[in-house]
Amino acid sequence: MAVRRPHRKSRHGCAECKRRRVKCDETRPTCSNCSKRQTECEYESASSLLWTNEERLPQPRSASSDLEGLAQLDSHLTPDNSFDILGRLGGDDRASQSPASLNLSDLELMMQWCNSTHQTLSRNTRTESIWRFRVPEEALSHTFLMHGILALSALHIARTRDDQRHESYVRTAVAHQHQALTFFRQLLNNITEDNAKAMFSFAGIVVVYTFGFPQTPDPADPWSCVDGLLQVLLLARGVQQLLNQATSWIRSTDWDELLQFDPYDPSPPDDARAVIQRLSKLNRDCGAQDPTHSISLYENVIENLADMMAAVSSGLTSVPVAARWAIKLRPEFVDLAREHRPFPLVILVHYCAVLHRLKYDWCFDQWDERVPKAIWKILDDSWRVHIREPMTEIFGQNFESSAE
Numbered sequence: 001m002a003v004r005r006p007h008r009k010s011r012h013g014c015a016e017c018k019r020r021r022v023k024c025d026e027t028r029p030t031c032s033n034c035s036k037r038q039t040e041c042e043y044e045s046a047s048s049l050l051w052t053n054e055e056r057l058p059q060p061r062s063a064s065s066d067l068e069g070l071a072q073l074d075s076h077l078t079p080d081n082s083f084d085i086l087g088r089l090g091g092d093d094r095a096s097q098s099p100a101s102l103n104l105s106d107l108e109l110m111m112q113w114c115n116s117t118h119q120t121l122s123r124n125t126r127t128e129s130i131w132r133f134r135v136p137e138e139a140l141s142h143t144f145l146m147h148g149i150l151a152l153s154a155l156h157i158a159r160t161r162d163d164q165r166h167e168s169y170v171r172t173a174v175a176h177q178h179q180a181l182t183f184f185r186q187l188l189n190n191i192t193e194d195n196a197k198a199m200f201s202f203a204g205i206v207v208v209y210t211f212g213f214p215q216t217p218d219p220a221d222p223w224s225c226v227d228g229l230l231q232v233l234l235l236a237r238g239v240q241q242l243l244n245q246a247t248s249w250i251r252s253t254d255w256d257e258l259l260q261f262d263p264y265d266p267s268p269p270d271d272a273r274a275v276i277q278r279l280s281k282l283n284r285d286c287g288a289q290d291p292t293h294s295i296s297l298y299e300n301v302i303e304n305l306a307d308m309m310a311a312v313s314s315g316l317t318s319v320p321v322a323a324r325w326a327i328k329l330r331p332e333f334v335d336l337a338r339e340h341r342p343f344p345l346v347i348l349v350h351y352c353a354v355l356h357r358l359k360y361d362w363c364f365d366q367w368d369e370r371v372p373k374a375i376w377k378i379l380d381d382s383w384r385v386h387i388r389e390p391m392t393e394i395f396g397q398n399f400e401s402s403a404e
Contacts, residue, residue, distance in 0.1 A: 013026055013031070013043075014026075014033075014034060014041045014043050015042050016033070016034055016037075016039055016040070016041060017031060017033055017034070020033075026043075028043065028103070028104040028105065042168060043103075105172065106150055109149075109150040109157075110136065110150065112153040112154075112156060112157055113132075113136065113149050113150075113152070113153045114132055114133075114136070116156065117149075117152055117153045117156045118131040118132040119131075119132075119360075120152075120156070120208055120318075120319055120362075121205070121208060122318065123261075123316065123318045123320055124262055126257045127257055127258055130255060130257065130258060134197075134255070135201045136149060138198050139198070142183075142195060142198035143179075143183055144180045144182075144183035144184045144198070145180070145198040145201055145202050145205075147177070147179040147180035147183070148176070148177070148180040148184075148201075148202045149205065150172075150176045151172075151174075151175075151176035151177040151205075151209060152173070152205050152208060152209050152212075154169045154170075154172040154173035154176060155169070155209060155212055155213060156362065157169045158173060158214070159212055159362045160362050170214065173209075173213075177209060180202065184199070184202055187199065188242060191243070191246050191249075193249050196245075196246040196249035197246075197249075197250060197253070197255055199243060199246045200246045200247065200250055200258070203239045203240070203242075203243050203246075204258075204320075204323075206235070207236045207239060207319075207323050207326075208319055208363060210232050210235050210236070211232055211236075211319070211363040211364060211367070214366065215370075217370065217374075222374035222375070222377045222378050223340075223374070223378065225370050225373075225374040226337070226345070226374050226375060226378070227338070229348065229367050229371050230334050230337055230338060232326070233326040233329055233334060234331070234334055236323050236326035236327060237327050237328075237329055237331070240327040247259065261316070261320075261324075262316060264310060264311050264314035264316055265310060265314050266307065266310050267310060268306050268309045268310045268313060269309075269310075272310070272313060273306075275309075275350065275390075276302060276305070276306045276309070278386075279305075279346070279347065279350065280299070280302055282343070282346070282386060283295055283299065283302065283343070286343055293343070294332070297330060297332055297333060297336075298333075298343065298344075300330060301329065301344075302347070304325055304328045304329070305325065305347065305350060305351060305354070308321060308322075308324065308325045308354055311324075312354055312357050317357065317358045317359040318358070318359060318360070319358070319360055319363055322354075322355055322358060322363075322364065325351065333347075340378075342379055342383045345375045345378065345379060345383075346375075346379075346383065346386045348371060348375060349371070349375050349376075349387040349390050349391065350387070350390050352368045352369075352371050352390070352394065353368070353372075353390035353393050353394055355367060355368040356368040356369075356394050368394060369394060369395070372387070372390065372394055372395075376391060
């Protein structure tokens with residue numbers, strides 16, 4: 001009876017080969033089958049962090065035995081035979097029968113992180129070193145953080161590259177983020193010294209991811225765009241509240257730099273100070289006319305907006321500046337905005353004008369223009385007069401024609 005040849009199952013084949021129920025050689029970015037059929041080849045890169053295949057490789061011979069063999073080589077090597085040394089280091093042929101398989105998609109995303117995406121969360125050279133090198137090192141021990149890094153990198157590529165793979169990168173980002181949140185939620189009630197750095201890092205990644213994820217608001221419903229921003233602000237605040245325990249662990253480490261803002265002049269420049277004064281006066285006038293208007297609530301929001309303006313005017317233009325205002329935001333403010341109160345909408349337009357000055361516009365470009373346009377449509381003429389200045393800053397003098 002003929003002996004059946006051994007067969008290695010393809011556990012991580014592409015979607016097309018799985019659909020056709022054929023063996024996939026898992027070549028990336030396009031497997032041989034898809035290459036021959038000229039069909040789109042996609043891998044479920046977020047199903048796991050597959051850096052190598054799952055089979056145990058034969059144990060190689062000891063390094064000492066390899067070196068002894070190399071010592072017997074002819075000392076007169078030529079360019080043709082010098083690479084034979086590498087073959088000797090590999091031991092016998094059995095070790096090369098099951099070569100490791102690289103997940104090129106995840107490797108591409110990690111390169112994206114180290115080359116570019118990490119800068120989105122960095123405020124200066126000191127924090128850049130942490131986000132670029134130390135955070136990926138931490139992710140080697142915490143799967144949820146690794147998935148978070150890959151999710152944000154995929155989203156960054158999708159938002160900044162103009163190519164036909166945009167939707168593919170978005171799907172990859174969503175899949176990695178889903179995996180990350182699954183593990184992250186399991187640890188929310190068990191933050192320890194061991195996982196505090198990873199939890200804190202992932203929290204920052206989540207905020208940037210949420211700001212940057214492409215939104216598709218209903219053009220016929222301007223409130224859908226406003227509600228989208230309000231949800232982002234609530235998430236940024238909520239994440240920070242959940243991680244106070246992680247912050248206490250980090251303060252005792254060299255990662256404390258992530259918690260420190262660079263020094264800046266707390267006094268807004270003259271033009272920003274004039275904006276704050278007008279908002280404060282409008283707040284008092286509204287309180288005088290409406291007994292349900294909470295002057296103290298809005299005073300707190302306006303003070304934090306002034307602080308954000310001062311920080312940006314001093315040159316602090318990173319994403320944490322935008323998140324900082326959201327973290328300090330009181331939830332009552334969001335509730336009032338959702339009740340279609342006009343004054344919180346006026347403040348949101350001024351917030352978007354500050355977002356417009358920040359450095360990484362790939363995170364904010366859908367908010368700093370869409371939201372002011374939506375609010376302009378919502379407000380009547382008596383309230384529009386209070387947002388003309390930020391609308392002009394964002395869109396220019398002829399903003400009315402583009403905002404309608």
